Amino acid sequence: MSRKRRLTGEAALEAAFTRTDHAPLLAAWGVELSDDMLRLALTHRSFANENGNLPNNERLEFLGDAVLGLSVAEQLYRQFPDRSESDISKMRAGVVNMYALADVARELGMGDHLLLGRGEMMTGGSDKHSIIADSVEAMLGAIYLEKGFDVARATVLRIFERRITTAPSTGLTMDWKTVLLERLSDLRMSVDPVYESEADGPAHDQTFHATVSFDGAVKGRGDGHTKKEAEHHAAREAYRALS
CATH class of the missing domain: 1.10.1520.10 (Ribonuclease III domain)
Known part of the structure; x- marks a missing residue:
């Protein structure tokens, strides 16, 4: 067949x-x-x-x-x-x-x-x-x-x-990395968020993928056209998870 x-x-x-x-x-x-x-x-x-x-x-x-x-x-x-x-x-x-x-x-x-x-x-x-x-x-x-x-x-x-x-x-955006730190402080969590990122795509058009971790686990993920933007979105996701 x-x-x-x-x-x-x-x-x-x-x-x-x-x-x-x-x-x-x-x-x-x-x-x-x-x-x-x-x-x-x-x-x-x-x-x-x-x-x-x-x-x-x-x-x-x-x-x-x-x-x-x-x-x-x-x-x-x-x-x-x-x-x-x-x-x-x-x-x-x-x-x-x-x-x-x-x-x-x-x-x-x-x-x-x-x-x-x-x-x-x-x-x-x-x-x-x-x-x-x-x-x-x-x-x-x-x-x-x-x-x-x-x-x-x-x-x-x-x-x-x-x-x-x-x-x-x-649209009047917040500094989510700072907001996340403040939220952790409010919750009396003595942890420091750790950001890691990687990029893919051609050099002129890269997409960055970031994670933020604390307490031994990834708490937020984000993508962006810059490392800063990706980390910003990861922090926002982590903040919303805590909230």
Whole structure:
């Protein structure tokens, strides 16, 4: 009995894409996209690389990042006229950081629709902060190309409305490493948090992964584009676990 031949290239892409009904995803976004554009927006580089270096969604992500940043910045500028430039800059960071985007991706169900390579699928790539956060930007890039900036901006404002409204309380970020130390002191825990980090990816586009440990166990994990950012998120997770 002959072994079934594994599909590769465009055939593998089409088979993987049509295996899932994407209508619920488009309904969650509130837009219509062509199959070609949606397929590209959902194609992670891990899938593309495993199947003959197909086009992936990174270029769309680049566009979407710009659309998202401008749309949120303009809305914050208009919605909070009494806030300083420094404040609205921090507020924007609170709305569009990787963790916020990952939360949006989970609300929209992005992970169920992404086309991932086998390695990423085996290691939980459909729920990795960085991967699903990037997929939100890729979708925005696709919407921008097919529908134009006005529709893309309206999509951002609809999906991020709650986060923009609460930006003054969540975007003016806290120093979580200091907050964690203060919490440990409040709990009379005589321990010193230990931070460890590692990086992956090319030198020009690295992602840092950090952990914070005390009491002999890892208490928080975080990712970021810098070591400082990754440790910041790890400390925040540890603080929330203590709280």
